[in-house]
Amino acid sequence: MSGGDEVALLGPAEVRRVAADLGLRPTKRLGQNFVHDPNTVRRIVHAAGLTAGDVVLEVGPGLGSLTLGLLEAARHVLAVEIDPVLAKRLPETVGERAPGVAERLTVLTADALRLKESQLSPAPSVLVANLPYNVAVPVVLHLLAELPGLRGGLVMVQAEVADRMAAGPGSRTYGVPSVKAAWYAEVRRVATVPRSVFWPVPNVDSALVLLTRREPPAGVAREAVFDLVDAAFAQRRKTLRAALATWAGSAARAAELLDRAGVDPGARGEQLGVAEFARIAAVPPLRN
Structure with a gap:
């Protein structure tokens, strides 16, 4: 100046x-x-x-x-x-x-x-x-x-x-x-x-x-990832298999989605980074 x-x-x-x-x-x-x-x-x-x-x-x-x-x-x-x-x-x-x-x-x-x-x-x-x-x-x-x-x-x-x-x-x-x-x-x-x-x-x-x-993870909507994150941390002490049961429809469906995303269903939300959450949210929904 x-x-x-x-x-x-x-x-x-x-x-x-x-x-x-x-x-x-x-x-x-x-x-x-x-x-x-x-x-x-x-x-x-x-x-x-x-x-x-x-x-x-x-x-x-x-x-x-x-x-x-x-x-x-x-x-x-x-x-x-x-x-x-x-x-x-x-x-x-x-x-x-x-x-x-x-x-x-x-x-x-x-x-x-x-x-x-x-x-x-x-x-x-x-x-x-x-x-x-x-x-x-x-x-x-x-x-x-x-x-x-x-x-x-x-x-x-x-x-x-x-x-x-x-x-x-x-x-x-x-x-x-x-x-x-x-x-x-x-x-x-x-x-x-x-x-x-x-x-x-x-x-x-x-x-x-x-x-x-920085660029966010590709191939998945922010809203879908954020909904998943909210569900994963709503019950911090539970495994993802249990914490995501309501989000996925059941604990068994949550476990299958997590397996398909390459994430251990026995892990907890606080162990995952944003890329892992995006990977889970990007998995195609299961058919009944």
């Missing part, structure tokens, strides 16, 4: 001032914990690997701490904020602290879980967001499905959620979120974020999760 485009990031005093101006008291219901540490913002932007041509989709910009850092690095930022008060204030904050890049910002007052590709222009190339733990996984899965043009992203989530998203087969934390995220992307936990960089201070640490888009 040129010297006239300097961005003044928000520190603790500025975050509290903006909140006070709005009469805002952060709520647990909306997962409102605002980053007030400029170094953490710079760390997130760097970890996201943004290029000058990227269009960033930011979900839940809040008071604008991360937004300012993203505007400094990317061509455009599409900020999706569900709170109309925060959405209205964001352009003002950017105009005050980064007037040279304010035209790069588009703010949408919307629920990210209902977001459609047609609402976003220019088309986003990468997702970068600080997500509330209670909606983090549904938001990421929805956006990866709805926006095939996303090459990936970086999300900050509760550390426990990060572990579940990035877990591999056989891990204690491996489950439905792990498999479904792996359908769309390579998922890696890349850093821990201490709770002290947020206001108010949450009860848990957060972590950064890096998503790198």
Whole structure:
């Protein structure tokens, strides 16, 4: 950027001032914990690997701490904020602290879980967001499905959620979120974020999760695989033969389908990767 485009990031005093101006008291219901540490913002932007041509989709910009850092690095930022008060204030904050890049910002007052590709222009190339733990996984899965043009992203989530998203087969934390995220992307936990960089201070640490888009398994519908995954993990301690009995029609039919897919009917869901689940879902249905 040129010297006239300097961005003044928000520190603790500025975050509290903006909140006070709005009469805002952060709520647990909306997962409102605002980053007030400029170094953490710079760390997130760097970890996201943004290029000058990227269009960033930011979900839940809040008071604008991360937004300012993203505007400094990317061509455009599409900020999706569900709170109309925060959405209205964001352009003002950017105009005050980064007037040279304010035209790069588009703010949408919307629920990210209902977001459609047609609402976003220019088309986003990468997702970068600080997500509330209670909606983090549904938001990421929805956006990866709805926006095939996303090459990936970086999300900050509760550390426990990060572990579940990035877990591999056989891990204690491996489950439905792990498999479904792996359908769309390579998922890696890349850093821990201490709770002290947020206001108010949450009860848990957060972590950064890096998503790198990849081609999903071929020859099978996503919905079929996801239905199978839900069934396999609904009763984690059961073997696949038993866990998939309702899904397949009976335990015997489940065992036959698993055999035809080359999967041990005595295995459990947490032992399989997304490719194995896709292979099972792709087996032609049995005739009566």
